[in-house]
Structure formats: structure tokens, C-alpha cells
Amino acid sequence: MMLPLALMALCALAAATAPRxxxxxxxxxxxxxxxxWVWQCVVVGLLLCCGLTMALTAAAASSVVRGNVFAPAPHGVVEAYALSAYGPWAAPVAxxxxxxxxWTAVMLTREVRAARARRRRRRAELLTRSPLLPGERPARYRLVVLEGDRPDAWWLPGSTPHLVVTTAALRRLDGRGLDAVLEHELDHARARHDWLLHCSSALAGGFPQVPVFAAFRDQVHRLVELAADDAASRRCGRRTTALALVELNEDRGVFGPCPAGFARVPERVDRLLSPAPRIPAARRWRLTALATLVPAVPLLVTLVPALQALR
Structure with a gap:
């Protein structure tokens, strides 16, 4: 039973220390x-710890599961894990x-279905407000310009993604500002931020008692916006991107008492106008490697008995 306990200890250690x-x-x-990337590695590491513990305890509790889990392994490898010594706690833990x-699969499925339903409703609204012209066929991407009094732009993912801009945004933004807004939305699409948001929301909603998942969701919602801001600023400049954010959001009152959902806009503008220097490339590589070790460690720990048996 030592190996499952070690895996769950690693899981608890990562869940407690990584967010701090x-x-x-x-x-x-x-x-x-x-x-x-670091947040994703941490969460994948936690899920791997739980999944490997489930596989080992289920193999100890059931000969059928054991035969499937260790099917390609030599007999000596199975003995190295000492599954018979796990005791009566193996089945309940599994x-x-x-x-x-x-439950994780259920929550993720529910999140994806809800997102698809929202996208279908919004696509239907877009087709009502901006129908296809006679003879026009849906392209891979569709740029939609909507009549609207409030400047806005957003990306609507799906089988036929839509990049939506209101006429108020076209009137208010100059050419460079509009390019910055469009680049921001396109970066969300290229990086598939929608899937990252769905996964983080599903974990946080499914396990509200686990603080690391709530922190993951909150940080993902914040970091995807910063990443898209950086992508826009690399092409159009930080000042242009910051001014575009101001132009799009000043009518919402976000630079006074911020309404819900827009509280981070002033912080994003300040970050663009007063950028901190990037960390050195060598440190970026070290952090990337360390983050990759988080999900690798549970795998290595689980394989230790097998590697010792095969020596």
C-alpha cells in the first residue's frame, strides 16, 4: 500500500504548494x-496521481482489473508491486x-454541452441579425459586422467560427486599434483558450471543495486575457492595444467602480502601458522543464517497482 500512499502524498503536496x-x-x-503551461502541468499531475492510485488499488482488489492493467507485463513485475499486501482498504479507495x-467526466461533458448550446443560440442570433447573402456559402471563418450602439468584439468558436465586431467598434477604433482587437480575439482561437476555460470550469464546478481547482479556473480566466493582450501588442504595439481596450470598455464604467466581469480591464491597461521586462530565456526554459516534471514524477514513481524487477 506504500505506492498508492506515496502517490496521494505527492498529490496533496502539489495541490497545497503549487498555488501558493x-x-x-x-x-x-x-x-x-x-x-x-505550469498550471496545466500541475493539474495534469494531480489527475495522474489520482488515476494511477485508482489503477493500482483496483488491480489489488480485483483479479480482472489486475489482468487488464498488467496484461503486457512479465510475472515478476506484478509480484514487484505486492498487490496482495494492500489489504481491505484497496477496494474502497478504488x-x-x-x-x-x-464525476469529472460528467462535469466536463456538461460544461461542453452547455457551451455548445450557448454557441448554437448565439449563432442563431447572428444569422438572424446578419443573414448570409444570396449565394454566400459559410467559409472556414466568418467575419460578422453587427449594428450596435456599444463598441464590442468577440470570437465565437464552433464548427464555423465567427469573429464578430459591432459597428460602434468600427466607428470608435482606428485601423491599428481594430487590428489589435482582432488579433486579440484571433489569439484566443489559435491557442484554443475555449477548451482550457471549459476544463478549468468543469473541475472547479465539480469539486468546489478543492481549492487548487478554483485557483486554476480563476488564473486561467485571467491569464488567457493577458496572453491574448501580449499577442495583440506584439503585432500592433502595447500603447495601441491599451487604447483599444480603453475605447471598447470605457462606456461600461470599468474605470470607475468596476462591474462584475470587467474588474481586470484597468489592470490589463496598466500592464500594457507599464510593461515589466520578460524573464531571461534560460529561466523560461528551466521553469518549463520543472513544470513538465510535475506530471512526470507520478509516472516515474509508479514505474519504480517495475524497473527494479526488470533489472
Missing amino acids: LLARADWPDREPVLAL VVLACGAA
Whole structure:
């Protein structure tokens, strides 16, 4: 039973320390793409710890599961894991973790279905407000210009993605500002931020008692916007991108008492106008490698008995 206990100890250690270390670090706002990678590695590592523990305890509790898990392994490898010594706790632990895995799948499925339903409704609204012209066929991407009194732009993912801009935004933004807004939205599409948002929301909604998942969701929502801001600023300049953010959001009152959902806009503008220097490339590579070790460690720990048996 030592190996499952070691895996769950690793899971608890990563869940407790990773959010604190990232909150204290001075680099995530300067390197949002790297910070997103680190968060993903942490969460994948946690899920791997739980999944490997479930597989080992289920193999100890059931000969059928054991035959499937260790089917390609030599007999000596199975003995190295000493599954018969796990005791009566193996079955309950496996059942609890299997229920957690099933609940995770349910929450992710519900999140994706809800997102698809929202997208279908919004696409239907767009077709009503901006129907296809006679003879026009839906292209791979569709640029939609809507009549509207409020400047706005957004990306609507789906089988036929839509890039939507209101006429008020076209009137208010100059050419460079509009390019910055469009580049921001296109970066969301290229990086598939929508899937990252769905996964983080599903975990946080499915396990509200687990603080690391709530922190993951909150940070993902913040970091994807910073990453898209950086992509726009690389093409159009930081000042242009900041002015475009101001032009799009000043009518919403976000630079006074911020309404819900827009509280981070002033911080994003300040970050663009007073940029902190990027961290050195060598440090970026070190952080990337360290983050990759987070999901690799549970795998290596699990393989230790097998590697010792095969020596």
C-alpha cells in the first residue's frame, strides 16, 4: 500500500504548494503563456496521481482489473508491486477514486454541452441579425459586422467560427486599434483558450471543495486575457492595444467602480502601458522543464517497482 500512499502524498503536496508558489512568484503576469503551461502541468499531475492510485488499488482488489492493467507485463513485475499486501482498504479507495473520475467526466461533458448550446443560440442570433447573402456559402471563418450602439468584439468558436465586431467598434477604433482587437480575439482561437476555460470550469464546478481547482479556473480566466493582450501588442504595439481596450470598455464604467466581469480591464491597461521586462530565456526554459516534471514524477514513481524487477 506504500505506492498508492506515496502517490496521494505527492498529490496533496502539489495541490497545497503549487498555488501558493505561483501566487508569490513575480513572473506569471510577465509570462502568461508559460504560467498557463505550469498550471496545466500541475493539474495534469494531480489527475495522474489520482488515476494511477485508482489503477493500482483496483488491480489489488480485483483479479480482472489486475489482468487488464498488467496484461503486457512479465510475472515478476506484478509480484514487484505486492498487490496482495494492500489489504481491505484497496477496494474502497478504488471505488472512491473511480467515482471521482466519473464525476469529472460528467462535469466536463456538461460544461461542453452547455457551451455548445450557448454557441448554437448565439449563432442563431447572428444569422438572424446578419443573414448570409444570396449565394454566400459559410467559409472556414466568418467575419460578422453587427449594428450596435456599444463598441464590442468577440470570437465565437464552433464548427464555423465567427469573429464578430459591432459597428460602434468600427466607428470608435482606428485601423491599428481594430487590428489589435482582432488579433486579440484571433489569439484566443489559435491557442484554443475555449477548451482550457471549459476544463478549468468543469473541475472547479465539480469539486468546489478543492481549492487548487478554483485557483486554476480563476488564473486561467485571467491569464488567457493577458496572453491574448501580449499577442495583440506584439503585432500592433502595447500603447495601441491599451487604447483599444480603453475605447471598447470605457462606456461600461470599468474605470470607475468596476462591474462584475470587467474588474481586470484597468489592470490589463496598466500592464500594457507599464510593461515589466520578460524573464531571461534560460529561466523560461528551466521553469518549463520543472513544470513538465510535475506530471512526470507520478509516472516515474509508479514505474519504480517495475524497473527494479526488470533489472
